[in-house]
Amino acid sequence: MDGGMVAATKPLVRFTGVQKTYDGEHLVVKKLDLDIRKGEFLTLLGPSGSGKTTTLMMLAGFEVPTHGEIHLADRPIKNLPPHKRDIGMVFQNYALFPHMTIEENVAFPLSVRKVGKAEMKERVHQALRMIKLENLAHRRPGQLSGGQQQRVALARALVFNPQLVLMDEPLGALDKRLREHMQLEIKQLHETMGITVVYVTHDQGEALTMSDRIAVFNDGVVQQIDKPDALYESPTNSFVANFIGENNVLAGTIGSVEHGWCRVALAAGGSVTARAVNAGSAGNRTSLSVRPERVTILADDAPADESMNRLPATVQDAIYLGDHALAILAVAGNGEFMVKLPPGGHVGLAHGQAVTIAFRPDDCRALDPV
Amino acid sequence: MTAAFVAGADAPPEVPLKRRLRRAERARQFKALALILPLLAFLLFTFLGPIAGMLWHSVEDWEVPRALPHTVSALSRWDGKTLPDERAFAALAGDILEARADGTLATASKRLNYTISGFRTTLMSTARHLKTAPEPGTAKDTLIGIDKMWGEQETWAAIKGASGPLTDFYLLASLDLKRDNNGSIFAAPEDQAIYRDIFFRTFTIGFAVTALCLILGFPVAYLLATLPSNSANLLMICVLLPFWTSLLVRTCAWIVVLQTNGIVNDTLRWLGVIADPVQLVYNRFGVYVAMTHVLMPFMILPLYSVMKAIPPAYVRAASSLGASPTVAFLRIYLPQTIPGIGAGCLLVFILAIGYYITPALVGGAADQMISYFIAFYTTETVNWGLASALGAVLLLATVALAMVYGKLVHGQQMTGGMKN
Structure with a gap:
């Protein structure tokens, strides 16, 4: 329809x-x-x-x-x-x-x-x-x-x-x-x-x-x-972001808003660019929403892409689920940050390992603080 | 192997399996039986035993054979068309003398008096006049000399009829029927026929009270099942309150309320509705009011338990499908309450037809039910035979009703079950 x-x-x-x-x-x-x-x-x-x-x-x-x-x-x-x-x-x-x-x-x-x-x-x-x-x-x-x-x-x-x-x-x-x-x-x-x-x-x-x-x-x-x-x-x-599907939440404060985009300083340090959807003006607290399948774990030798948001992470767990795999990471104070990986993607990830994750600003939405 | 199976010669291994299953189940069944054994024993002694005794009393006929054994055996070959022979008269004279000495004559004379009134006088005066056994060959003349009644064939037929060991005399009497000398059954004359009317009255009162309980109790049960639990609990206490009050107290309370200068009459006169007091008690009206009140919980509780199990979604579904509240009630709600209506009506009716104290207190002479007469024959005239026969007829009617109900309910379950 x-x-x-x-x-x-x-x-x-x-x-x-x-x-x-x-x-x-x-x-x-x-x-x-x-x-x-x-x-x-x-x-x-x-x-x-x-x-x-x-x-x-x-x-x-x-x-x-x-x-x-x-x-x-x-x-x-x-x-x-x-x-x-x-x-x-x-x-x-x-x-x-x-x-x-x-x-x-x-x-x-x-x-x-x-x-x-x-x-x-x-x-x-x-x-x-x-x-x-x-x-x-x-x-x-x-x-x-x-x-x-x-x-x-x-x-x-x-x-x-x-x-x-x-x-x-x-x-x-x-x-x-x-x-x-x-x-x-x-x-x-x-x-x-x-x-x-x-x-x-x-x-x-x-x-x-x-x-x-x-x-x-x-x-x-x-x-x-x-x-x-x-x-x-x-x-x-x-609420909608969390209720429908899996969702990763990162807490932060808005630094600047410009043309529908905002720069957000994360509570645990570091900053990312996000789509300003429902977050108000500079200085407001916000919750960033990132879907697990929109995040990638960068290989060590990956070329730096400045348009992407990059954050350091620590591997907590890697789970094999048949048609896909799931990595549970600690990212910016969120200990249950999920990343959906292709089948076999969990191989080589060990508990405590330090990695870098990346996602596009377009896939990161600044919403009302939880 | 295949051929053996076809021929059925090789017994399949299922049979021992079935036997093993039975053996395994048996232990469980014994345990279950052991649990109900105390109650079963209690019921046997307090319920089944007395009922069996009552049924036995209603057909047993022991008084005459015990007091007059020789007469009974002498009459066993009597054709009943003419007066019995000298041998029977001699046996009777001997029996009377013995029975007087044993003290068994009074009970036998009481029994014979049921068949022919005045028999007691005849027998007792004969016993008084008969000092010694008459000379052989003169027994007939001696006895007829003492009382002319011995010269009547009817008298002897009465003795033969009461010679036991079993009789249908009481059962027939409780249905206003008699046997004539030839043994054929005929209806008792109008002026002696009372029990059929009393049974009819008993069942009329039973039906009326059941109908009143259903009409008044149905809405209450509905409220109980649908009100929020706080109000429902309060209402439930009001319904159960009569249960916790003595039957006698409740009945007497109705006398106070309904009597000539009682609350109802005084209020009606004060309001100017009536000028003179209306007779509200010691008549059928009083019986209906008091019995309906006393039996109401027995209607409400089964109805409530069935209604409580009907989800409100059914009536909602009906109205969403276009049924007006009346149609939804008649076609969806009411049919689902039928098991409750059946159980409640059966309970109230069976209890009502056995009622004794309430009609005795708030009814008039024309409102006494069968139990009153059973009590009368048990305690006043000590006619156990007739009391038992009336009880047996009542029991039979009740059992028949319960069976009809059982058939109806069973039939309903067979055609699909009322519950999902």
Whole structure:
């Protein structure tokens, strides 16, 4: 999916200044302004207690915003009960009705909408064919495996063609292999059916695999909302940099800022050039973010390249990981600085050995201090 | 080898494995049995034993054979169409004399009095008048001379009917049925038939109380299962409070509340709703109110335990799929509470049909249930046979109900299981 193409269309859902508190003292969602575009796969990603599930529940209608308004297709829905919202939802533990067969479960949203018998049968059949479980139509949920139950929950949420489908950590209860398989299956369903999906997860790998866009939540605030690659490559604050993927942090103070670049004096001595992203002006403290795969360990006889940042380091450990190797170094006061090496790159690195590392200023981002 | 397998001649090694498994399991089973042995022994002595005794009492007929053994054996070949022969009269005269000396005559006369009222008088006066055994050949005339009743075929049929060792007399009586002289069963006359009405009344009260408990208890159980734990605990204490209070105290409290000058009547009169006090106690209304209150926890607790296990996600899922709250309740929530409804209703109904003290205290004469009569026959008239027979019928009804419930629940599990 091309994010740029759907950006032109009008938002399907709009959160405006939404706040939510349960106890009247602490805001679970602090100030939420969020547009969800028609046809996109948006993931709400964040640690538990970050407000992502509360946001989803407000959208589904199970929680009422304390302040602000939510529009669905230009219609305010703050006071609309859940059953009138036309939003399909897949729950964490599937919530398949245990006293009904698979067929009855999938037919449920149609039967409460008083769809005719023949049409209902046809649509249920079609939905079951979509998830490849036609032969289990007369079983009960308790007789199905977790993955099959998950697929039925999906079919049930899609069968009435809702304008929006919400998924609340739907793969959390599955084992790793099945989870990865289901991720691809859900992504395929999204692409072939052109539905709008809002997906909640705390698993960043899942978010990166499936989403068109990811909204990273922390502490009741959306930290950054962007496409997966942009989120990984260009985090705009330290929380996002640390939450998505592996990250090396170096603490320092900004010496000078010029044309989007800054010179940073490291707390432990030495200085580097970094991209000034979210660090303020000279004299401010900053946390530098460098991805492990953007760093190289220089060979002793390497020619000096003045455009690169160079720092002395001490090897702590070198780990072989099959498709790659990892060096753990002590760099400028950070004892767990990771460098991703090609396979075999760990050979010849011994504990306590002094080396020099190098990375491009472009790969080093000056962010808010941690 | 293959041929042997096909022919089944070569026993596969699975059989010894199975046997080994059984042997290994046996030790565990013995240990489990040892753990429940004390309770089992206790139940045997305090529960199963008395029940077996009760069932035995309801069919046993020992009084007459013990007091009049020779008469019973003399009557064994009697066809019952005419008066028995002289031999039987002689045997009876001899038996009466012996029984009077042994002191067994009173119990036998009491038993015979159940069949024909007035038999006790006949037997006791005969015993009084019969000083010595009559001369051989004159027994018939002597006895008829003392009491004309001995000249009636019915009298002898009553003795034959009570000659044991087993009888269906009490069981039939508890269903308002009798046997005539030919042994065929017929319904007792209207004025003597009471137990069918009482059973009907007992089951009516049982059903009504069960329905009231379900209607009033369901919302409470729902609240208990859904409220935040602080309020739920408080409510739970309110539900359990009756459990910690004596049944007698609770019943008497209802008398205080409902009596003519009680709290309810006074309040209603003060509010001007009624001019004269309304009869609220010593009638069916009082029985319903008091029994429903006493039995309420037995409905609420099974319902609560089932409702507590229903995740709120089901109703949420239903409403996200477009079901209004009413539809979500009727089609998703209610069907999942059926095991609790079944268990609660069964419990309340079985307890209700055995109720004794509450109806005796807050009910009128027309509101007494079967247990009252069982107690009456046990303690007042010492008619153990009829008391046991009434108890046996009640037990049978209860067991039948429990079996129907068991079948229903089992059937449900067979068709997929209520729980994931």
